[in-house]
Amino acid sequence: MTAKRSTVLSKLLFKRTLGNWARIADAARTTPISTLRKQRSNARRMLVHLNHFVHVADNRLALPAIGSQAIQKSHDTDWAWRPEAWTGPLPVHGMASVPSKSVLGNELSLHHDCKLSELSLRQLRNTREADLAPYGLRMDVFKFDGSFLSIVIDCPKASVEGLRRKHLIRMEPIIEMEKPLEIFARLNIKNGPNTEQVVRELPLHEKTPMVEFDLAYTKLNEKRVDSMWIDLIFENPQMNQVTIRDLTLSRRPRADV
Template identity: 65%
Template sequence: MGLKRSGLDWLAHRRDLRRWRQTVRAATSMTLEQLRAERSEARKLRYHLNELISHADNRLALPIIGSHAFPKPHGTDWSWRPAIWREPLAVPGRSSVLSKTQLGHELTLFHDCQHSELTLRQLRNTREADLAPFGLRMDVFSFDGSFLSLVLDLPEAAVQGLKQRHLIRMDTIVEMEKPLEIFARLNIKHGPNTEQIVRELPLHEEEIMVEFDLAYSKLNEKRIERAWIDLIFENPQMSQVILRDLTFSRRPRAEF
Protein backbone atom coordinates (compact mmCIF):
# COMPACT_ATOMS: atom_id res chain seq x y z
CA MET A 1 0.00 0.00 0.00
CA GLY A 2 1.56 3.31 -1.07
CA LEU A 3 2.07 6.24 1.25
CA LYS A 4 0.64 9.56 0.12
CA ARG A 5 2.35 12.56 1.63
CA SER A 6 -0.01 15.37 2.65
CA GLY A 7 0.86 19.01 3.12
CA LEU A 8 1.04 18.49 6.89
CA ASP A 9 3.43 15.53 6.42
CA TRP A 10 5.65 17.69 4.24
CA LEU A 11 5.75 20.43 6.88
CA ALA A 12 6.60 17.85 9.55
CA HIS A 13 9.38 16.49 7.35
CA ARG A 14 10.83 19.99 6.86
CA ARG A 15 10.61 20.59 10.62
CA ASP A 16 12.49 17.33 11.35
CA LEU A 17 15.24 18.25 8.88
CA ARG A 18 15.60 21.68 10.48
CA ARG A 19 15.74 20.09 13.94
CA TRP A 20 18.58 17.70 12.92
CA ARG A 21 20.54 20.50 11.23
CA GLN A 22 20.33 22.49 14.44
CA THR A 23 21.37 19.42 16.48
CA VAL A 24 24.46 18.92 14.29
CA ARG A 25 25.50 22.56 14.71
CA ALA A 26 25.00 22.34 18.48
CA ALA A 27 26.84 19.02 18.90
CA THR A 28 30.17 20.65 19.82
CA SER A 29 28.67 22.54 22.75
CA MET A 30 26.39 19.77 24.18
CA THR A 31 27.03 18.09 27.46
CA LEU A 32 28.13 14.47 27.23
CA GLU A 33 24.73 13.35 28.54
CA GLN A 34 22.91 15.34 25.84
CA LEU A 35 25.31 14.11 23.17
CA ARG A 36 24.79 10.48 24.22
CA ALA A 37 20.99 10.87 23.99
CA GLU A 38 21.16 12.53 20.56
CA ARG A 39 23.53 9.83 19.29
CA SER A 40 21.07 7.13 20.36
CA GLU A 41 18.22 8.87 18.51
CA ALA A 42 20.40 9.38 15.43
CA ARG A 43 21.39 5.70 15.35
CA LYS A 44 17.72 4.63 15.47
CA LEU A 45 16.92 7.01 12.65
CA ARG A 46 19.96 5.85 10.64
CA TYR A 47 18.82 2.22 10.88
CA HIS A 48 15.43 3.01 9.32
CA LEU A 49 16.96 5.30 6.71
CA ASN A 50 19.48 2.63 5.69
CA GLU A 51 16.68 0.05 5.40
CA LEU A 52 14.67 2.40 3.18
CA ILE A 53 17.69 3.21 0.99
CA SER A 54 18.56 -0.49 0.63
CA HIS A 55 15.00 -1.44 -0.44
CA ALA A 56 14.83 1.53 -2.80
CA ASP A 57 18.20 0.74 -4.40
CA ASN A 58 17.24 -2.89 -4.94
CA ARG A 59 13.87 -2.11 -6.50
CA LEU A 60 15.05 0.81 -8.61
CA ALA A 61 17.93 -1.28 -9.98
CA LEU A 62 15.51 -3.86 -11.43
CA PRO A 63 14.27 -3.57 -15.02
CA ILE A 64 10.99 -1.63 -15.08
CA ILE A 65 7.91 -3.83 -15.33
CA GLY A 66 6.26 -3.41 -18.72
CA SER A 67 9.47 -2.29 -20.40
CA HIS A 68 9.63 -2.51 -24.20
CA ALA A 69 13.16 -1.08 -24.26
CA PHE A 70 15.84 -2.99 -26.19
CA PRO A 71 18.30 -2.20 -29.00
CA LYS A 72 16.80 -2.33 -32.48
CA PRO A 73 18.49 -2.37 -35.91
CA HIS A 74 18.34 0.77 -38.04
CA GLY A 75 15.20 0.82 -40.18
CA THR A 76 13.08 -1.28 -37.80
CA ASP A 77 9.37 -0.87 -38.59
CA TRP A 78 8.02 -3.27 -35.93
CA SER A 79 9.43 -4.52 -32.63
CA TRP A 80 8.09 -6.56 -29.74
CA ARG A 81 8.92 -8.13 -26.40
CA PRO A 82 6.32 -10.81 -25.49
CA ALA A 83 4.25 -10.23 -22.37
CA ILE A 84 5.79 -13.12 -20.43
CA TRP A 85 9.14 -11.25 -20.45
CA ARG A 86 7.43 -7.93 -19.75
CA GLU A 87 4.55 -8.33 -17.29
CA PRO A 88 3.95 -10.50 -14.18
CA LEU A 89 1.76 -13.55 -14.83
CA ALA A 90 -1.29 -14.31 -12.70
CA VAL A 91 0.02 -17.90 -12.45
CA PRO A 92 3.84 -17.60 -12.51
CA GLY A 93 4.62 -21.28 -12.90
CA ARG A 94 3.44 -24.81 -13.59
CA SER A 95 4.84 -28.26 -12.78
CA SER A 96 4.32 -31.66 -14.46
CA VAL A 97 3.36 -29.58 -17.49
CA LEU A 98 1.16 -31.40 -19.98
CA SER A 99 1.43 -30.86 -23.72
CA LYS A 100 -0.55 -27.88 -25.03
CA THR A 101 -0.31 -26.12 -21.65
CA GLN A 102 -0.31 -22.34 -21.94
CA LEU A 103 1.73 -19.95 -19.83
CA GLY A 104 0.21 -16.54 -20.31
CA HIS A 105 -1.82 -15.93 -23.47
CA GLU A 106 1.03 -16.13 -26.01
CA LEU A 107 3.17 -19.14 -25.05
CA THR A 108 2.28 -22.85 -25.30
CA LEU A 109 4.40 -25.90 -24.45
CA PHE A 110 4.27 -28.96 -26.72
CA HIS A 111 5.81 -32.40 -26.12
CA ASP A 112 4.98 -36.08 -26.51
CA CYS A 113 6.08 -37.40 -23.10
CA GLN A 114 4.06 -40.17 -21.49
CA HIS A 115 4.96 -38.88 -18.03
CA SER A 116 5.74 -35.18 -17.78
CA GLU A 117 8.59 -34.13 -15.54
CA LEU A 118 8.78 -30.58 -16.85
CA THR A 119 8.30 -27.28 -15.05
CA LEU A 120 7.88 -23.75 -16.37
CA ARG A 121 8.27 -20.66 -14.19
CA GLN A 122 8.44 -16.93 -14.71
CA LEU A 123 11.37 -15.29 -12.88
CA ARG A 124 12.06 -11.69 -11.93
CA ASN A 125 15.29 -10.59 -13.59
CA THR A 126 17.68 -8.89 -11.16
CA ARG A 127 20.99 -8.69 -13.05
CA GLU A 128 22.39 -5.32 -14.02
CA ALA A 129 22.68 -6.46 -17.65
CA ASP A 130 19.01 -7.42 -17.95
CA LEU A 131 16.67 -5.15 -19.89
CA ALA A 132 13.66 -7.48 -19.63
CA PRO A 133 11.79 -7.32 -16.31
CA PHE A 134 11.16 -11.08 -16.31
CA GLY A 135 12.69 -14.32 -17.55
CA LEU A 136 11.35 -17.82 -18.19
CA ARG A 137 12.90 -20.94 -16.63
CA MET A 138 12.25 -24.44 -17.92
CA ASP A 139 13.40 -27.47 -15.92
CA VAL A 140 13.39 -30.86 -17.62
CA PHE A 141 14.06 -33.96 -15.54
CA SER A 142 13.31 -37.41 -16.94
CA PHE A 143 12.23 -37.04 -20.59
CA ASP A 144 10.69 -40.00 -22.45
CA GLY A 145 9.45 -38.06 -25.47
CA SER A 146 10.84 -37.36 -28.92
CA PHE A 147 10.22 -33.59 -29.12
CA LEU A 148 9.87 -30.52 -26.91
CA SER A 149 9.00 -27.04 -28.12
CA LEU A 150 7.71 -23.70 -26.91
CA VAL A 151 5.33 -22.07 -29.37
CA LEU A 152 5.00 -18.30 -29.27
CA ASP A 153 2.18 -16.61 -31.16
CA LEU A 154 3.32 -13.39 -32.81
CA PRO A 155 0.90 -10.44 -32.58
CA GLU A 156 -1.17 -9.26 -35.52
CA ALA A 157 1.12 -6.24 -35.91
CA ALA A 158 3.96 -8.59 -36.89
CA VAL A 159 2.24 -9.52 -40.15
CA GLN A 160 0.59 -6.20 -40.98
CA GLY A 161 2.33 -4.92 -44.09
CA LEU A 162 4.72 -7.91 -44.11
CA LYS A 163 6.58 -8.30 -47.42
CA GLN A 164 9.09 -10.71 -48.91
CA ARG A 165 11.71 -7.99 -48.63
CA HIS A 166 11.48 -8.06 -44.84
CA LEU A 167 13.99 -9.51 -42.38
CA ILE A 168 12.58 -10.72 -39.06
CA ARG A 169 15.14 -10.76 -36.26
CA MET A 170 14.96 -12.66 -32.97
CA ASP A 171 17.31 -11.82 -30.08
CA THR A 172 17.50 -13.77 -26.85
CA ILE A 173 19.59 -14.24 -23.71
CA VAL A 174 19.94 -17.91 -22.74
CA GLU A 175 21.42 -19.58 -19.67
CA MET A 176 21.89 -23.36 -19.67
CA GLU A 177 23.08 -25.95 -17.18
CA LYS A 178 24.55 -28.14 -19.91
CA PRO A 179 25.21 -27.82 -23.67
CA LEU A 180 22.01 -27.98 -25.66
CA GLU A 181 20.85 -27.34 -29.21
CA ILE A 182 17.95 -24.92 -29.66
CA PHE A 183 16.30 -24.17 -33.00
CA ALA A 184 13.93 -21.35 -33.88
CA ARG A 185 11.36 -21.93 -36.62
CA LEU A 186 9.36 -19.06 -38.04
CA ASN A 187 5.95 -20.09 -39.34
CA ILE A 188 3.83 -17.79 -41.53
CA LYS A 189 0.40 -18.97 -42.62
CA HIS A 190 -0.69 -17.56 -45.98
CA GLY A 191 -3.86 -18.99 -47.42
CA PRO A 192 -3.79 -22.82 -47.30
CA ASN A 193 0.03 -22.87 -47.03
CA THR A 194 2.47 -22.28 -44.19
CA GLU A 195 5.95 -20.95 -44.93
CA GLN A 196 8.62 -22.23 -42.52
CA ILE A 197 12.18 -20.99 -41.98
CA VAL A 198 14.45 -22.74 -39.44
CA ARG A 199 17.55 -21.30 -37.78
CA GLU A 200 19.80 -22.76 -35.09
CA LEU A 201 20.52 -20.41 -32.19
CA PRO A 202 24.27 -19.59 -31.97
CA LEU A 203 24.44 -20.38 -28.25
CA HIS A 204 28.24 -20.15 -28.08
CA GLU A 205 28.32 -16.59 -29.35
CA GLU A 206 28.12 -13.51 -27.15
CA GLU A 207 25.12 -12.18 -29.10
CA ILE A 208 22.45 -14.85 -29.54
CA MET A 209 20.54 -13.65 -32.57
CA VAL A 210 18.96 -15.20 -35.68
CA GLU A 211 17.40 -13.55 -38.72
CA PHE A 212 14.70 -14.92 -41.00
CA ASP A 213 15.09 -13.56 -44.54
CA LEU A 214 11.73 -13.74 -46.29
CA ALA A 215 13.32 -13.03 -49.68
CA TYR A 216 14.05 -16.75 -49.97
CA SER A 217 10.50 -17.80 -49.15
CA LYS A 218 7.48 -18.37 -51.37
CA LEU A 219 5.36 -16.05 -49.29
CA ASN A 220 2.07 -14.89 -50.77
CA GLU A 221 1.99 -11.34 -49.39
CA LYS A 222 -1.70 -10.86 -50.15
CA ARG A 223 -2.88 -13.88 -48.14
CA ILE A 224 -0.87 -13.64 -44.90
CA GLU A 225 -3.02 -14.57 -41.91
CA ARG A 226 -0.79 -15.07 -38.88
CA ALA A 227 2.70 -16.03 -37.71
CA TRP A 228 4.27 -17.91 -34.83
CA ILE A 229 7.67 -19.05 -33.58
CA ASP A 230 8.63 -22.57 -32.46
CA LEU A 231 11.57 -22.86 -30.07
CA ILE A 232 12.68 -26.47 -30.42
CA PHE A 233 14.91 -28.08 -27.77
CA GLU A 234 17.05 -31.08 -28.74
CA ASN A 235 17.83 -33.77 -26.11
CA PRO A 236 16.56 -31.69 -23.19
CA GLN A 237 16.66 -34.43 -20.53
CA MET A 238 18.08 -33.39 -17.14
CA SER A 239 18.55 -29.78 -18.13
CA GLN A 240 17.58 -26.30 -17.04
CA VAL A 241 17.16 -23.48 -19.54
CA ILE A 242 16.53 -19.84 -18.60
CA LEU A 243 15.43 -17.44 -21.31
CA ARG A 244 16.32 -14.11 -19.72
CA ASP A 245 14.91 -12.13 -22.63
CA LEU A 246 13.27 -12.69 -25.99
CA THR A 247 12.67 -9.86 -28.46
CA PHE A 248 11.70 -9.49 -32.10
CA SER A 249 12.15 -6.77 -34.69
CA ARG A 250 11.33 -6.39 -38.38
CA ARG A 251 12.96 -4.28 -41.04
CA PRO A 252 13.08 -4.16 -44.85
CA ARG A 253 16.29 -5.57 -46.32
CA ALA A 254 18.67 -3.08 -47.94
CA GLU A 255 18.05 -2.33 -51.61
CA PHE A 256 20.97 -2.94 -53.95
Protein backbone atom coordinates in the same frame (compact mmCIF):
# COMPACT_ATOMS: atom_id res chain seq x y z
CA MET B 1 -4.99 24.14 -2.81
CA THR B 2 -4.95 22.06 0.39
CA ALA B 3 -2.66 19.43 -1.19
CA LYS B 4 -0.26 22.12 -2.39
CA ARG B 5 -0.15 23.68 1.10
CA SER B 6 0.49 20.27 2.65
CA THR B 7 3.42 19.70 0.25
CA VAL B 8 4.96 23.07 1.15
CA LEU B 9 4.61 22.32 4.89
CA SER B 10 6.17 18.88 4.41
CA LYS B 11 9.16 20.41 2.63
CA LEU B 12 9.61 23.00 5.40
CA LEU B 13 9.35 20.30 8.09
CA PHE B 14 11.89 18.10 6.29
CA LYS B 15 14.28 21.06 5.87
CA ARG B 16 13.96 21.94 9.56
CA THR B 17 14.50 18.32 10.68
CA LEU B 18 17.50 17.93 8.37
CA GLY B 19 19.03 21.15 9.67
CA ASN B 20 18.43 20.09 13.28
CA TRP B 21 20.23 16.76 12.78
CA ALA B 22 23.07 18.53 10.96
CA ARG B 23 23.58 20.75 14.02
CA ILE B 24 23.41 17.73 16.35
CA ALA B 25 26.07 15.95 14.27
CA ASP B 26 28.34 18.98 14.22
CA ALA B 27 28.10 19.34 18.00
CA ALA B 28 28.46 15.64 18.85
CA ARG B 29 32.11 15.97 19.99
CA THR B 30 31.18 18.41 22.77
CA THR B 31 27.61 17.38 23.63
CA PRO B 32 27.16 16.25 27.28
CA ILE B 33 27.18 12.46 27.58
CA SER B 34 23.64 12.20 28.97
CA THR B 35 22.24 14.21 26.04
CA LEU B 36 24.44 12.38 23.53
CA ARG B 37 23.09 9.01 24.71
CA LYS B 38 19.46 10.11 24.08
CA GLN B 39 20.36 11.57 20.68
CA ARG B 40 22.10 8.35 19.68
CA SER B 41 19.04 6.31 20.69
CA ASN B 42 16.77 8.55 18.60
CA ALA B 43 19.15 8.40 15.63
CA ARG B 44 19.27 4.59 15.75
CA ARG B 45 15.47 4.38 15.82
CA MET B 46 15.32 6.59 12.73
CA LEU B 47 18.08 4.59 11.00
CA VAL B 48 16.05 1.38 11.17
CA HIS B 49 13.35 2.96 9.00
CA LEU B 50 15.75 4.91 6.80
CA ASN B 51 17.89 1.84 6.03
CA HIS B 52 14.78 -0.20 5.26
CA PHE B 53 13.49 2.51 2.92
CA VAL B 54 16.84 2.88 1.11
CA HIS B 55 17.13 -0.91 0.67
CA VAL B 56 13.62 -1.23 -0.83
CA ALA B 57 14.02 1.89 -2.97
CA ASP B 58 17.41 0.81 -4.34
CA ASN B 59 16.03 -2.63 -5.17
CA ARG B 60 12.97 -1.25 -6.98
CA LEU B 61 14.87 1.44 -8.85
CA ALA B 62 17.53 -1.07 -10.00
CA LEU B 63 14.98 -3.40 -11.63
CA PRO B 64 13.80 -3.00 -15.22
CA ALA B 65 10.42 -1.24 -15.19
CA ILE B 66 7.41 -3.55 -15.49
CA GLY B 67 5.84 -3.19 -18.92
CA SER B 68 9.09 -2.03 -20.48
CA GLN B 69 9.25 -2.32 -24.25
CA ALA B 70 12.78 -0.92 -24.47
CA ILE B 71 14.22 -2.85 -27.40
CA GLN B 72 17.50 -2.33 -29.20
CA LYS B 73 16.68 -2.07 -32.88
CA SER B 74 17.98 -0.62 -36.13
CA HIS B 75 16.68 2.71 -37.49
CA ASP B 76 14.74 1.03 -40.32
CA THR B 77 12.80 -1.35 -38.06
CA ASP B 78 9.08 -1.16 -38.84
CA TRP B 79 7.87 -3.50 -36.08
CA ALA B 80 9.38 -4.63 -32.77
CA TRP B 81 7.90 -6.61 -29.91
CA ARG B 82 8.70 -8.30 -26.59
CA PRO B 83 6.21 -11.05 -25.60
CA GLU B 84 4.18 -10.61 -22.43
CA ALA B 85 6.08 -13.36 -20.56
CA TRP B 86 9.13 -11.05 -20.57
CA THR B 87 7.22 -7.78 -20.10
CA GLY B 88 4.84 -8.06 -17.13
CA PRO B 89 3.62 -10.46 -14.43
CA LEU B 90 1.49 -13.33 -15.70
CA PRO B 91 -1.69 -14.40 -13.85
CA VAL B 92 -0.09 -17.82 -13.31
CA HIS B 93 3.64 -17.50 -12.67
CA GLY B 94 4.60 -21.13 -13.20
CA MET B 95 3.67 -24.77 -13.70
CA ALA B 96 5.16 -28.11 -12.60
CA SER B 97 4.88 -31.54 -14.27
CA VAL B 98 3.72 -29.58 -17.29
CA PRO B 99 1.43 -31.49 -19.70
CA SER B 100 1.91 -30.93 -23.42
CA LYS B 101 0.06 -27.95 -24.92
CA SER B 102 -0.02 -26.21 -21.54
CA VAL B 103 -0.48 -22.45 -21.86
CA LEU B 104 1.33 -19.81 -19.80
CA GLY B 105 -0.29 -16.42 -20.35
CA ASN B 106 -1.94 -15.52 -23.65
CA GLU B 107 0.98 -16.04 -26.03
CA LEU B 108 3.13 -18.93 -24.84
CA SER B 109 2.66 -22.70 -24.74
CA LEU B 110 4.84 -25.75 -24.06
CA HIS B 111 4.77 -28.85 -26.29
CA HIS B 112 6.35 -32.29 -25.85
CA ASP B 113 5.60 -36.00 -26.23
CA CYS B 114 6.83 -37.27 -22.83
CA LYS B 115 4.95 -40.16 -21.24
CA LEU B 116 5.77 -38.74 -17.81
CA SER B 117 6.36 -35.01 -17.63
CA GLU B 118 9.26 -33.98 -15.41
CA LEU B 119 9.25 -30.42 -16.70
CA SER B 120 8.62 -27.13 -14.94
CA LEU B 121 8.17 -23.68 -16.43
CA ARG B 122 8.00 -20.43 -14.49
CA GLN B 123 8.35 -16.71 -14.83
CA LEU B 124 11.00 -14.92 -12.77
CA ARG B 125 11.89 -11.29 -12.10
CA ASN B 126 15.07 -10.05 -13.77
CA THR B 127 17.38 -8.18 -11.40
CA ARG B 128 20.62 -7.73 -13.33
CA GLU B 129 21.75 -4.23 -14.28
CA ALA B 130 22.15 -5.32 -17.91
CA ASP B 131 18.58 -6.61 -18.24
CA LEU B 132 16.17 -4.63 -20.40
CA ALA B 133 13.32 -7.12 -19.91
CA PRO B 134 11.50 -6.90 -16.54
CA TYR B 135 10.92 -10.67 -16.46
CA GLY B 136 12.55 -13.88 -17.63
CA LEU B 137 11.37 -17.44 -18.23
CA ARG B 138 12.97 -20.51 -16.63
CA MET B 139 12.47 -24.11 -17.70
CA ASP B 140 13.75 -27.05 -15.64
CA VAL B 141 13.99 -30.43 -17.33
CA PHE B 142 14.74 -33.54 -15.31
CA LYS B 143 14.19 -37.00 -16.81
CA PHE B 144 13.10 -36.63 -20.44
CA ASP B 145 11.65 -39.65 -22.26
CA GLY B 146 10.20 -37.80 -25.25
CA SER B 147 11.46 -37.09 -28.76
CA PHE B 148 10.74 -33.34 -28.88
CA LEU B 149 10.34 -30.31 -26.65
CA SER B 150 9.37 -26.84 -27.80
CA ILE B 151 8.08 -23.50 -26.55
CA VAL B 152 5.65 -21.82 -28.94
CA ILE B 153 5.24 -18.04 -28.96
CA ASP B 154 2.25 -16.58 -30.79
CA CYS B 155 2.95 -13.19 -32.36
CA PRO B 156 0.39 -10.36 -32.38
CA LYS B 157 -1.59 -9.36 -35.46
CA ALA B 158 0.69 -6.35 -35.95
CA SER B 159 3.56 -8.71 -36.82
CA VAL B 160 1.97 -9.65 -40.15
CA GLU B 161 0.37 -6.35 -41.10
CA GLY B 162 2.14 -5.22 -44.26
CA LEU B 163 4.44 -8.26 -44.18
CA ARG B 164 6.32 -8.77 -47.46
CA ARG B 165 8.90 -11.17 -48.88
CA LYS B 166 11.39 -8.32 -48.74
CA HIS B 167 11.31 -8.41 -44.94
CA LEU B 168 13.87 -9.82 -42.51
CA ILE B 169 12.54 -11.09 -39.18
CA ARG B 170 15.08 -10.85 -36.35
CA MET B 171 14.92 -12.72 -33.06
CA GLU B 172 17.24 -11.74 -30.21
CA PRO B 173 17.11 -13.91 -27.08
CA ILE B 174 19.36 -13.87 -24.02
CA ILE B 175 19.73 -17.45 -22.81
CA GLU B 176 21.50 -19.09 -19.86
CA MET B 177 21.96 -22.87 -19.51
CA GLU B 178 23.34 -25.22 -16.88
CA LYS B 179 25.04 -27.25 -19.60
CA PRO B 180 25.36 -26.88 -23.39
CA LEU B 181 22.50 -27.92 -25.66
CA GLU B 182 21.24 -27.12 -29.13
CA ILE B 183 18.29 -24.77 -29.57
CA PHE B 184 16.60 -24.12 -32.90
CA ALA B 185 14.18 -21.32 -33.76
CA ARG B 186 11.50 -21.98 -36.37
CA LEU B 187 9.52 -19.11 -37.85
CA ASN B 188 6.03 -20.07 -39.03
CA ILE B 189 3.86 -17.82 -41.20
CA LYS B 190 0.37 -18.97 -42.13
CA ASN B 191 -0.73 -17.67 -45.54
CA GLY B 192 -3.93 -19.09 -46.91
CA PRO B 193 -3.92 -22.89 -46.65
CA ASN B 194 -0.10 -22.98 -46.49
CA THR B 195 2.42 -22.36 -43.71
CA GLU B 196 5.89 -21.10 -44.62
CA GLN B 197 8.61 -22.28 -42.23
CA VAL B 198 12.20 -21.11 -41.82
CA VAL B 199 14.53 -22.82 -39.30
CA ARG B 200 17.70 -21.38 -37.78
CA GLU B 201 20.01 -22.76 -35.12
CA LEU B 202 20.75 -20.29 -32.33
CA PRO B 203 24.48 -19.45 -32.12
CA LEU B 204 24.61 -20.02 -28.37
CA HIS B 205 28.37 -19.46 -28.23
CA GLU B 206 27.69 -15.77 -28.84
CA LYS B 207 26.72 -13.37 -26.04
CA THR B 208 23.46 -12.50 -27.79
CA PRO B 209 22.50 -15.40 -30.08
CA MET B 210 20.63 -13.34 -32.69
CA VAL B 211 19.09 -15.04 -35.74
CA GLU B 212 17.44 -13.57 -38.84
CA PHE B 213 14.81 -15.15 -41.07
CA ASP B 214 14.96 -13.93 -44.68
CA LEU B 215 11.51 -14.17 -46.23
CA ALA B 216 12.94 -13.79 -49.77
CA TYR B 217 13.66 -17.53 -49.73
CA THR B 218 10.07 -18.48 -48.97
CA LYS B 219 7.01 -18.81 -51.18
CA LEU B 220 5.06 -16.39 -49.02
CA ASN B 221 1.75 -15.28 -50.53
CA GLU B 222 1.78 -11.66 -49.39
CA LYS B 223 -1.94 -11.19 -50.08
CA ARG B 224 -3.01 -14.06 -47.82
CA VAL B 225 -0.78 -13.65 -44.75
CA ASP B 226 -2.81 -14.54 -41.67
CA SER B 227 -0.63 -15.16 -38.60
CA MET B 228 2.91 -15.77 -37.36
CA TRP B 229 4.46 -17.73 -34.52
CA ILE B 230 7.88 -18.89 -33.31
CA ASP B 231 8.88 -22.37 -32.11
CA LEU B 232 11.90 -22.69 -29.82
CA ILE B 233 13.01 -26.32 -30.19
CA PHE B 234 15.30 -27.86 -27.55
CA GLU B 235 17.50 -30.86 -28.49
CA ASN B 236 18.41 -33.36 -25.74
CA PRO B 237 17.22 -31.14 -22.89
CA GLN B 238 17.43 -33.78 -20.15
CA MET B 239 18.79 -32.71 -16.74
CA ASN B 240 19.16 -29.07 -17.65
CA GLN B 241 17.93 -25.67 -16.59
CA VAL B 242 17.35 -23.09 -19.31
CA THR B 243 16.69 -19.44 -18.44
CA ILE B 244 15.56 -17.11 -21.21
CA ARG B 245 16.31 -13.69 -19.75
CA ASP B 246 14.89 -11.82 -22.70
CA LEU B 247 13.38 -12.43 -26.12
CA THR B 248 12.52 -9.81 -28.71
CA LEU B 249 11.32 -9.93 -32.31
CA SER B 250 11.66 -7.19 -34.87
CA ARG B 251 11.07 -6.67 -38.58
CA ARG B 252 12.84 -4.56 -41.19
CA PRO B 253 12.95 -4.41 -44.99
CA ARG B 254 16.00 -5.85 -46.69
CA ALA B 255 18.33 -3.24 -48.19
CA ASP B 256 17.91 -2.81 -51.94
CA VAL B 257 20.81 -4.21 -53.94
